[in-house]
Amino acid sequence: xxxxxxxxxxxxxxxxxxxxxxxxxxxxxxxxxxxxxxxxxxxxxxxxxxxxxxxxxxxxxxxxxxxxxxxxxxxxxxxxxxxxxxxxxxxxxxxxxxxxxxxxxxxxxxxxxxxxxxxxxxxxxxxxxxxxxxxxxxxxxxxxxxxxxxxxxxxxxxxxxxxxxxxxxxxxxxxxxxxxxxxxxxxxxxxxxxxxxxxxxxxxxxxxxxxxxxxxxxxxxxxxxxxxxxxxxxxxxxxxxxxxxxxxxxxxxxxxxxxxxxxxxxxxxxxxxxxxxxxxxxxxxxxxxxxxxxxxxxxxxxxxxxxxxxxxxxxxxxxxxxxxxxxxxxxxxxxxxxxxxxxxxxxxxxxxxxxxxxxxxxxxxxxxxxxxxxxxxxxxxxxxxxxxxxxxxxxxxxxxxxxxxxxxxxxxxxxxxxxxxxxxxxxxxxxxxxxxxxxxxxxxxxxxxxxxxxxxxxxxxxxxxxxxxxxxxxxxxxxxxxxxxxxxxxxxxxxxxxxxxxxxxxxxxxxxxxxxxxxxxxxxxxxxxxxxxxxxxxxxxxxxxxxxxxxxxxxxxxxxxxxxxxxxxxxxxxxxxxxxxxxxxxxxxxxxxxxx
Amino acid sequence: xxxxxxxxxxxxxxxxxxxxxxxxxxxxxxxxxxxxxxxxxxxxxxxxxxxxxxxxxxxxxxxxxxxxxxxxxxxxxxxxxxxxxxxxxxxxxxxxxxxxxxxxxxxxxxxxxxxxxxxxxxxxxxxxxxxxxxxxxxxxxxxxxxxxxxxxxxxxxxxxxxxxxxxxxxxxxxxxxxxxxxxxxxxxxxxxxxxxxxxxxxxxxxxxxxxxxxxxxxxxxxxxxxxxxxxxxxxxxxxxxxxxxxxxxxxxxxxxxxxxxxxxxxxxxxxxxxxxxxxxxxxxxxxxxxxxxxxxxxxxxxxxxxxxxxxxxxxxxxxxxxxxxxxxxxxxxxxxxxxxxxxxxxxxxxxxxxx
Numbered sequence: 001x002x003x004x005x006x007x008x009x010x011x012x013x014x015x016x017x018x019x020x021x022x023x024x025x026x027x028x029x030x031x032x033x034x035x036x037x038x039x040x041x042x043x044x045x046x047x048x049x050x051x052x053x054x055x056x057x058x059x060x061x062x063x064x065x066x067x068x069x070x071x072x073x074x075x076x077x078x079x080x081x082x083x084x085x086x087x088x089x090x091x092x093x094x095x096x097x098x099x100x101x102x103x104x105x106x107x108x109x110x111x112x113x114x115x116x117x118x119x120x121x122x123x124x125x126x127x128x129x130x131x132x133x134x135x136x137x138x139x140x141x142x143x144x145x146x147x148x149x150x151x152x153x154x155x156x157x158x159x160x161x162x163x164x165x166x167x168x169x170x171x172x173x174x175x176x177x178x179x180x181x182x183x184x185x186x187x188x189x190x191x192x193x194x195x196x197x198x199x200x201x202x203x204x205x206x207x208x209x210x211x212x213x214x215x216x217x218x219x220x221x222x223x224x225x226x227x228x229x230x231x232x233x234x235x236x237x238x239x240x241x242x243x244x245x246x247x248x249x250x251x252x253x254x255x256x257x258x259x260x261x262x263x264x265x266x267x268x269x270x271x272x273x274x275x276x277x278x279x280x281x282x283x284x285x286x287x288x289x290x291x292x293x294x295x296x297x298x299x300x301x302x303x304x305x306x307x308x309x310x311x312x313x314x315x316x317x318x319x320x321x322x323x324x325x326x327x328x329x330x331x332x333x334x335x336x337x338x339x340x341x342x343x344x345x346x347x348x349x350x351x352x353x354x355x356x357x358x359x360x361x362x363x364x365x366x367x368x369x370x371x372x373x374x375x376x377x378x379x380x381x382x383x384x385x386x387x388x389x390x391x392x393x394x395x396x397x398x399x400x401x402x403x404x405x406x407x408x409x410x411x412x413x414x415x416x417x418x419x420x421x422x423x424x425x426x427x428x429x430x431x432x433x434x435x436x437x438x439x440x441x442x443x444x445x446x447x448x449x450x451x452x453x454x455x456x457x458x459x460x461x462x463x464x465x466x467x468x469x470x471x472x473x474x475x476x477x478x479x480x481x482x483x484x485x486x487x488x489x490x491x492x493x494x495x496x497x498x499x500x501x502x503x504x505x506x507x508x509x510x511x512x513x514x515x516x517x518x519x520x521x522x523x524x525x526x527x528x529x530x531x532x533x534x535x536x537x538x539x540x541x542x543x544x545x546x547x548x549x550x551x552x553x554x555x556x557x558x559x560x561x562x563x564x565x566x567x568x569x570x571x572x573x574x575x576x577x578x579x580x581x582x583x584x585x586x587x588x589x590x591x592x593x594x595x596x
Numbered sequence: 597x598x599x600x601x602x603x604x605x606x607x608x609x610x611x612x613x614x615x616x617x618x619x620x621x622x623x624x625x626x627x628x629x630x631x632x633x634x635x636x637x638x639x640x641x642x643x644x645x646x647x648x649x650x651x652x653x654x655x656x657x658x659x660x661x662x663x664x665x666x667x668x669x670x671x672x673x674x675x676x677x678x679x680x681x682x683x684x685x686x687x688x689x690x691x692x693x694x695x696x697x698x699x700x701x702x703x704x705x706x707x708x709x710x711x712x713x714x715x716x717x718x719x720x721x722x723x724x725x726x727x728x729x730x731x732x733x734x735x736x737x738x739x740x741x742x743x744x745x746x747x748x749x750x751x752x753x754x755x756x757x758x759x760x761x762x763x764x765x766x767x768x769x770x771x772x773x774x775x776x777x778x779x780x781x782x783x784x785x786x787x788x789x790x791x792x793x794x795x796x797x798x799x800x801x802x803x804x805x806x807x808x809x810x811x812x813x814x815x816x817x818x819x820x821x822x823x824x825x826x827x828x829x830x831x832x833x834x835x836x837x838x839x840x841x842x843x844x845x846x847x848x849x850x851x852x853x854x855x856x857x858x859x860x861x862x863x864x865x866x867x868x869x870x871x872x873x874x875x876x877x878x879x880x881x882x883x884x885x886x887x888x889x890x891x892x893x894x895x896x897x898x899x900x901x902x903x904x905x906x907x908x909x910x911x912x913x914x915x916x917x918x919x920x921x922x923x924x925x926x927x928x929x930x931x932x933x934x935x936x937x938x939x940x941x942x943x944x945x946x947x948x949x950x951x
Contacts, residue, residue, distance in 0.1 A: 072602035085918045160915045166852055167835040167916060173770065174917045260853025263789035263801070264770070264834040276836055276851055311711070313721040319731075341838065341847045343830075343856035346753035350746050357742050361734045367698065368730040374705035376718035381641035381710060382633045389645070389706050393652070396698050400691040403741065409748040410684055413845045416838065416913045451631035453621055458637075462644060466651060473655050477663035482842035484913040487921035493911075494904035497882045497889075502663065518610065522617040532631055539632065572717040579716055594721055 019554075027137075029129030032552050034136050035115035036447055039440070042107020043524070045143055047517075049098035052091045054514045059083045061507035063489035077155070085488040089158035090176050092486060094150065096161030097184070099429065101191055102146065104294040106139050108436045109233075112297055113202050113226040115443060119545035120220050122211025122562060124555045127204040131197050138194035142187045149183035157184035160486060162283055165258040165276050169250050172265050182251070185244050192241045199230035199237075206230075211544070213564035217321075218583070220543050220568040221314060224321055225300025228328045232289045232296075235332060240286035243279060250274070280342055284335035291428050292331040295395075296324065298435020299366065302388040304568075305442050306370060308541045309385035310377030311579045313569035313594075316369040323362035330359045340408040341415050349408040356406035360399070367396055378572070378579070382539065383457025387438035390465050391431050397469075398426025401476065416486075419479025422472045430468045437461075440524070445538050449550045450531030456523040460516060467513030474502050540580045542568045547584055566593055635713055642710030649703035653696070671874060673908065673929065674844040675861040676752045681845070683748055687741065755859045761825035764818070766910070767800050768830070768837035768850040770917050773910055773925035776800060777813040779944060785809020789833045789852075797950045801833075810946040813939065818910060818927045820862045821935035827859040840913035841927065843869075849914055862929045869929075870906045879906050 028034060055074075058067060066081035077087035114132065118125050126132045149156045158176030159168035163184070171178040206227045210219075219227075246257040250271070258279040259271035307314040314320060336344065336352035370392045379385065401423045404410045414420065437460075444452050478499045483490060490496040490503075537546035544564070548556050562584035570581040575591060587593060633641075669681055669688075709717075755761070765776035765784055778784045785808040792801040802809040820826055830839055832850035839858070840847045848858040869875055882904050890900035912923035930938070 068598060068602045069606070072599040072606070075599065085921065089915065089918070089920075164836050164914075170835070173835050261789045262834055262852050263792050266794065268790050268792070273853075275853055277854070310709075311717040313719065315720065316722055316727050318722070319727045342849050343851050343854060346749065349753070350749060353745060353749065354742055357738050357745075360738055361731060364734040365727070365731055369727075371698065371701050371705060372720075372726065374702070374709060376720065377705075377709045378711045378715045378717040379638065379642075379706060379709050380633050381638045381706075385633075386641060389702065392702055393699060396702070397652075397695060400695055403691060403738075404684065404687050407683070407687065407741065407745040407749075409680055409745050409752060410687065412752070412847050413680060413684075413842060415847055416840075453624075454631045454633060454637065455624060456617065456621060458641065462648075465648060469652060469655055474659055474663070477659050480669065481663070482840075482911075484840065484911055486915045489921055492922040493909070493924070494882055494886065494901075495909065497885050497904070498878065499663075500885070515613065518613050519617050522614055522621070526618070526621065569721065572719050574719055 027133060029125070029133045030552075030554055031114045031118050031126045031129070031132060032447070032556075034132050035111050037136050038106060038110035038114060038139070039447070041140055041143055042103050042111065043521075045098050045102040045146075046107065047521075048147070049095050049103060050514050050517065052095040052098075054511055055083075056088055056091045056095070057507040057510040059088055059488070060490075061504045063491050083488075086155055086158055086175050088488040089160070089174075089486065090156045090180070093158050093161055093163075093176070094146070094156055097157075097188075098146065100161060100290065100294065101188070102139075102143055104429070104432045104436070105195065105290070106191070108432060108439075109226065109229055109293065109297045110136070110139065110198060111436075112222070112301060112439050112443070113198065113230070115447065116222055116545060117202055117205050117226055118209070119446070119548060119556060120223050120543050120568075121206060121209060121214055122544050122564065123205060123209035124557075124561070126201050127209060128201055131201050135194045135197035135201065138190050138197070142191040142194060145183055145187035145190065149180050149187065152179045152183065154178045154180060156180040162280075162287065163247070164283070165247060165250065165279050166262055169247060169259055170262070170264060170269075182248075185248055185251075189241060189244050192237045192244075195233055195237050199233040202226055202230040203234065211561045211564055214583075217318075218564055218567045220300075221303040221317070221320055221324075222297075222300040222543075224324055225296040225303075228324050229293050229296045232328050232331060233293050236286040236289040236293075239282055243282035243286075246282075247279065277339070277342055277344060280339050281335070284338045285332075287338065288335040289331045291424070292327055294432045295428050295435075296327070298391060298432045298439075299324070301435050301439040301442070302370070302391045303373075304541075304543070305384045305388045305438050306373050307569050307571060308442075308539050308580075309380040309382055309388070310373055311380065311571045312373055312377040313571055314369070315372040315375075316365070317567065317569060319365055320369055323365045326362040327359060330355060330362070334359060334406075337406050337408070337411070340411045346408075353406060353408045357403065359406075360403060363395075363399055367392060367399070380539075382441065383452070383454055383461055384438045384442035384539075386458070386461040386465075387434045387441060390461065390468075391434040391438065393465075394426045394434060394468060395431045397473075398423055398428070398431060402427065413482075414479055416484055417479040418475050418483050418485055421485050422475035422479060425475075426468070426472050430472065437464075437520070442539065443545075444524075444527070444531075445534030445550075446545055446548075448528050448531070449534050449552070450527050451534050451538065452523050452527050452531060456519050460520045460523070463516040463519075464513055467509045467516070470509030471506050471513060474506055478502050537582075540578075542570060542580050542582045544583055547582060570594075633711070635711070638710040638712070642707040645703045645706040649699060652699055652703075656692075656695075665874065665878075671864075671869065671872060672843065672845055673862055673864040673869060674846065675863055676748075677845045677860075677863075679748050679751065683744060686744070690737065690741075752860075753858075755827055755857065756825070759825045761827040761859055762821070763827050763829065764820075765800075765829045765831060766818075766839045766850065768832040768839065768912065768916075768923075770834050771912070771919035771923040772816070773818075773839075773912075773923065774800060775815050775818045775925070777815070777939065777942075778808075779811030779813055781808055781811060783808045784829060785812050785945070787831070792833070795950070797948060800831075802945055804949070810944065812945040813942045814945065814948065815942055816925065818925055819935055819938050820927065820929050821932045822862055822865045822929050824932070825859060825861045828857060830856045830858070835916050836914045837912045837916050837923070838914035840911045841908070842911070843908045843927075847913060865929045865931060866906075866908060866927075867930075869908070875906050879904060 070078035071081035154175040249255040256271040256274040262269040763778040767774040785806040786803040830850040837850040908927035910925040
């Protein structure tokens with residue numbers, strides 16, 4: 001797998017032809033540029049998603065009070081500055097969709113898979129640069145459609161990010177289920193196509209284009225997680241595509257896949273024989289693996305960053321791989337835990353409880369391995385390292401409550417309450433976001449050739465960390481008090497009046513946490529131009545990307561692709577002068593490669 | 597115009613924050629040369645890690661002390677309720693212990709092993725014994741939880757027809773609930789949304805020809821006799837809804853096109869529950885809050901809030917459209933005699949039709 005790259009790939013890319021502005025920055029086929037395109041698009045979508053959450057958090061804290069911000073930003077949806085109930089649901093829906101798919105799937109996986117796969121396995125580029133370019137532009141197109149859907153007359157999709165029919169299928173059930181939902185479905189269908197192209201590319205690249213000596217057991221854990229994530233994506237995303245297509249059929253062509261026996265607004269609809277439960281199955285067959293599509297890459301980034309900044313090998317490399325594989329396998333057979341009270345046969349519920357709670361085992365192994373990686377290390381507290389430690393912290397806090405939600409008997413009572421919201425935001429929202437931030441702080445020098453300001457990074461981390469707990473920790477308790485999610489206001493239930501002040505506290509933390517991201521945005525954008533110039537290997541890491549020149553070149557390495565002689569975790573190895581040994585350094589005489 | 601001004605102000609605020617960050621950034625341009633953490637960064641962040649650990653512990657304690665008197669962990673009003681509550685308390689305790697220990701290890705290690713120039717980390721890549729220990733411990737703990745959880749689940753979901761449960765249909769529509777009692781024969785009449793005839797007041801689409809339907813009783817309040825098993829049959833006429841009865845630890849979705857079910861036995865009447873000290877205290881607290889809020893409302897010239905009195909509730913807990921947040925029905929648990937008296941007053945289906 002090595003010989004052909006050295007000759008033909010080199011010829012292809014080494015002496016590259018003159019690039020125009022369009023081929024370099026817009027329709028680029030270079031994986032490094034595509035990674036940056038993903039990151040910037042994801043960042044813009046992220047800003048929109050976070051702004052939305054700040055708006056509905058304000059509504060929850062100060063319900064139905066006129067707010068001049070709502071009037072300015074929502075226009076007709078906030079008559080006299082009071083947020084409308086329909087737009088509240090739309091904000092919640094689009095916030096979920098944007099954050100899960102556009103930020104944490106495309107923005108995270110798209111950025112780092114593209115950037116790191118060729119660089120860390122020692123390849124000149126992705127297997128298909130062209131497909132990679134198409135993948136990005138489809139993602140861009142789907143983002144544009146999603147943003148456009150915010151401006152349609154009857155409002156954007158508002159049936160929750162899970163878009164359960166019949167609510168999402170019938171325009172008379174909800175304003176947002178008209179054109180807004182059509183655009184949502186079209187956008188997601190394009191998004192899935194983009195995601196599949198990306199995933200196939202990642203899989204093929206990892207399998208075929210590794211440099212000489214880069215065996216699977218020498219791969220950095222980042223590549224392992226990107227690889228397995230792509231596999232899960234290829235297995236599960238097509239199912240969502242089929243669900244979306246069937247829903248489009250039900251909506252526009254009168255079929256009855258998900259609808260039956262409906263009487264709405266004084267008339268009986270013709271639908272007969274379908275079942276919304278079928279949609280739930282199809283949706284969660286993607287929806288649950290999706291959680292792991294989001295969190296696995298973050299785990300990979302964190303593993304790599306922790307090892308590098310602890311100046312220690314990642315603890316239990318083989319166990320880490322085994323747990324990635326176990327999580328990937330289990331992730332495809334647990335979807336029913338979202339449906340314990342859907343009307344599904346209770347026996348099926350038992351099966352899903354069993355498989356769901358099993359996931360705690362590989363997750364626990366990973367958490368313990370990360371903690372042990374820190375033990376007796378020489379921790380370099382770079383911002384990336386802080387975000388990695390923060391990741392483990394929120395992953396544990398959020399993951400543990402999964403034991404409650406995965407237990408069908410307990411789920412009866414906390415299903416669809418704020419307890420769920422708190423759980424998944426910590427375990428896959430905040431955690432994955434931390435993983436993404438960690439990755440950005442760590443690989444920024446590789447992406448832009450400059451360093452981020454570390455002190456701004458510290459401010460960013462610590463304020464965000466405090467706010468994340470401040471928002472989501474108390475939220476468990478309002479959930480356990482029985483407060484359902486997706487309520488526009490709780491004022492119709494005096495029962496919940498004593499929770500109103502908790503909502504205010506949560507909102508204040510959310511607003512601070514949202515605003516402090518400006519520090520990050522400033523750091524990110526100004527450092528592109530004014531940041532300190534980066535050295536070739538600023539963090540003294542072992543992986544191959546740090547052997548490439550700081551200035552990006554098409555084809556990654558000016559000369560031959562380096563060969564690999566060891567795994568990527570030889571930090572502080574006895575017998576070496578330095579506390580790191582890059583993968584392309586041959587074994588010393590008498591040195592043994594670790595049996596892993 | 598105000599909208600435009602607000603946006604301009606908002607932009608100015610953002611620019612101001614941006615500029616402040618920029619000043620901070622430029623101020624250290626000379627001091628700091630390298631953007632890689634040095635010993636003093638490591639030290640500062642190491643201490644902050646311990647501070648953060650304290651923060652996590654404090655927020656945990658504050659939440660438990662302030663909001664720990666959770667309605668969903670005590671005062672359940674159904675026979676299976678205490679089982680769920682026990683399992684919940686065991687799970688929460690376990691989580692609390694694991695959380696406290698692992699967060700301590702994580703943050704303490706981050707503090708203890710903060711980097712110093714010239715120090716070398718321990719090359720410690722693997723240890724099968726350790727890996728085995730922290731695989732097997734979760735396996736054992738989870739096996740226990742799974743067995744306990746599943747036996748509870750099976751207990752709750754299996755409906756014992758021999759107990760002769762009271763059959764009640766919960767009927768959901770945007771945005772209200774109806775209850776249908778099966779009447780003397782305790783058999784619900786056939787129904788389908790296609791048979792709905794608003795002009796004849798056949799609002800739930802009962803089959804007028806079905807003899808079982810004649811004595812059915814449709815109500816807008818749910819009354820249940822205490823101590824008697826109830827089997828709910830859920831139906832929805834338009835979109836998904838979820839019948840959530842938190843005090844009874846009960847929830848089931850209502851799915852158009854199919855009938856779902858959930859059964860439980862209420863054990864505490866509404867009036868008994870109102871007299872429990874925890875509930876009176878909670879109600880008192882809520883009323884204090886409402887009085888405070890009313891003061892502000894009256895100042896604005898609006899009506900004051902009503903006094904709150906405890907009632908069991910049925911809430912919709914599946915997003916169902918605009919007024920999802922206000923889809924509720926009162927549940928009243930009462931003695932068999934009170935229930936009998938109430939049900940006698942209700943109109944049976946055949947008499948409720950308009951001809």
